[in-house]
Amino acid sequence: MAITLYHCHEARSMRSLWLLHELGLEFELVVMPFDTRALRTPEYLAIHPLGRVPCLIDGGTKLFESGAITQYLCETYDPAGLGRSADHPERAEWLQWLHYAETIAVHGASLVQQFIVIQDDAQRSPLVQKLESKRLEKSIEVVDTTLRDREYLLASGFSAVDVAVGYSLHLGRAWTALEAFPRVNAYYQRLSARPAFQTSLPDRGAGSPLEGRP
Ligand SMILES: N[C@@H](CCC(=O)N[C@@H](CS)C(=O)NCC(=O)O)C(=O)O
Structure with a gap:
């Protein structure tokens, strides 16, 4: 099934991007500018009702909230690895x-x-x-x-x-x-x-709101 992640550089969606890399999953990445003009278009509001990131589409499943995406990806694609199942002591x-x-x-x-x-x-x-x-x-x-x-x-x-x-x-x-x-x-x-963290960082000058911060 095809996975698509909507992402802004170094925003909460970096959690989902980093995790997708940790899990070694294939996905399409849609990078959006951290700018309400891009995030509040009717097209994107139809995907995320607040026009925020992340949003993940996996076949017929559409999910926003990075915490929910973390849990969904672990439970769907890696139950015994980076997640912890309902009966796990942790x-x-x-x-x-x-x-x-x-x-x-x-x-x-x-x-x-x-x-x-x-x-x-x-x-x-x-x-x-x-x-x-x-x-x-x-x-x-x-x-x-x-x-x-x-x-x-x-x-x-x-x-x-x-x-x-x-x-x-x-x-x-x-x-x-x-x-x-x-x-x-x-x-x-x-x-x-x-490596999965490093791969999730933007190239320098790619327009992250944290650019220039430590
Ligand atoms: N609790 C949500 C927060 C989502 C959120 O607020 N994302 C920010 C980026 S870190 C955003 O899209 N901001 C753009 C805006 O508010 O216009 C999550 O974890 O996914």
Whole structure:
């Protein structure tokens, strides 16, 4: 069955792209500019009702929400590998981290809005910037504590939730230095060295909103 992923460079859809590469699946990639003029066309709104990314089409199945896409891809194409089935002892933890990835990312996304999307200085809010930065740091601290006794989020090793949270750290590091969290920093280095992660990054100058950030 043909898989298509709608993606903007270094957006939440990077989770789905990175996972598709980890799973070694064949797919068509549709890269869209991170720009409402491209994302809110009637054609794309018919695919994703909010005009956001990611959206995945797999034959007759159409899915948005990166967490749902992670779970769907694991359950459909890799039940015993990067996912954790309903009867697996690590299932609850796997689900927790899958969704915790968004807890981290919403703060990064809010900072993207504050520093990149809002272009008029007068419209930016130093208070929101301060609050969101602090909440981002706190959410990363939880990952740092978890990594005290393990290399990946699950004790059994690398799984799809490292892709989900790994993307959130990739986004978060644009706004807060991961060096302040030594275990998270080492974890991010391990994740970002993976060929599937590297393949999911845009070429320089390809127009990512994070371009020019650390
Ligand atoms: N919770 C959703 C978030 C989707 C989302 O907001 N994506 C952002 C990119 S990171 C987007 O498409 N923004 C474009 C816009 O809001 O115009 C997910 O994980 O898929």
